[in-house]
Amino acid sequence: MEGLTPAEQRELDQRLQKRQVKEFMTVFGNLVDNCFNACVDDFTSKVLSGRETGCISRCVIKSMTTQARLGERFAELNAAMTAEMQQKMSR
Amino acid sequence: MFGFGRPQPTSAEKIAAIENELKVVAEMHSRMIKVCSAKCLDKTYREGELSKGEAVCLDRCAAKFFEAHQIISDQLQKEGAARGFGGGM
Numbered sequence: 001m002e003g004l005t006p007a008e009q010r011e012l013d014q015r016l017q018k019r020q021v022k023e024f025m026t027v028f029g030n031l032v033d034n035c036f037n038a039c040v041d042d043f044t045s046k047v048l049s050g051r052e053t054g055c056i057s058r059c060v061i062k063s064m065t066t067q068a069r070l071g072e073r074f075a076e077l078n079a080a081m082t083a084e085m086q087q088k089m090s091r
Numbered sequence: 092m093f094g095f096g097r098p099q100p101t102s103a104e105k106i107a108a109i110e111n112e113l114k115v116v117a118e119m120h121s122r123m124i125k126v127c128s129a130k131c132l133d134k135t136y137r138e139g140e141l142s143k144g145e146a147v148c149l150d151r152c153a154a155k156f157f158e159a160h161q162i163i164s165d166q167l168q169k170e171g172a173a174r175g176f177g178g179g180m
Contacts, residue, residue: 004105012106016113023117030125038134058139062132065141066149070124073153078116081157 027067035059119160127152 004012039055040048048056100108131148
């Protein structure tokens with residue numbers, strides 16, 4: 001693909017920024033759903049118990065660590081896959 | 092009519108193409124996280140830190156995910172071609 005003009009690059013950057021915001025909201029939403037489902041199941045009270053808040057906290061930390069780690073793996077694997085595809089195409 | 096002098100993609104098309112490619116990659120990233128978290132993490136969240144076992148599981152899951160993706164992609168293309176559908180992944 002040919003290079004982009006500065007104006008086109010700006011437009012692209014704007015769109016990507018918008019996308020990132022949207023994606024963050026999705027990640028946030030998924031996190032809430034996931035950690036709530038995993039940690040909260042005691043409805044004898046309308047207040048979260050200590051156990052539940054602790055669980056939620058650990059869930060968040062673990063989820064973020066997991067995302068970071070998988071992010072690294074993904075980048076490595078994606079780079080390898082792309083390199084392999086380019087090799088195949090240039091044969 | 093022969094195809095030399097193809098019309099250049101417009102600005103909008105170029106940008107859309109890049110954005111789309113990134114979208115595909117981002118979606119794969121997101122799915123991998125979902126799937127590998129489900130398969131590897133302790134769902135009781137007794138600990139906030141990733142155990143060694145979970146970490147190794149995640150690494151291997153990511154690698155297998157990519158491999159499976161590739162196999163399925165290739166096979167779909169072959170089957171699709173055999174059955175008369177076009178298009179790659």
